[in-house]
Amino acid sequence: MPKKLEKILKCIEDIDFILNHNNFKITQEIEDKIIKPAINMNIMRIAEQFKKLKDDFEIKILKNFKNEDLKSMSDIFGNYDLDDISVENIIKNHLPTIKATIEKIREI
Numbered sequence: 001m002p003k004k005l006e007k008i009l010k011c012i013e014d015i016d017f018i019l020n021h022n023n024f025k026i027t028q029e030i031e032d033k034i035i036k037p038a039i040n041m042n043i044m045r046i047a048e049q050f051k052k053l054k055d056d057f058e059i060k061i062l063k064n065f066k067n068e069d070l071k072s073m074s075d076i077f078g079n080y081d082l083d084d085i086s087v088e089n090i091i092k093n094h095l096p097t098i099k100a101t102i103e104k105i106r107e108i
Helices: 003-022 027-033 037-055 065-076 084-107
Strands: none
Touching: 003 037, 003 084, 037 065, 037 084, 065 084
């Protein structure tokens, strides 16, 4: 599996760990002054890896992902001031499908 996908998966697992370790709801997590930057940084790292895949013309890999998941990552790339609603949307609606897609690619 490409190293960029491994990095994305690790960031998602780090976010999952933060959310599960503290037994907070997502809205509480993203409001916490310590945890919020950690979650946001991992989301930014995920967006960066997708941008690198796009820049490297890794079309064969990118075709495995849903367009709306790729768009969500593209929309936040370079946005270092993520709003809580966007973060919660990404965590709830995009990271699970991105993770499942990477795990499916891993099996091939």
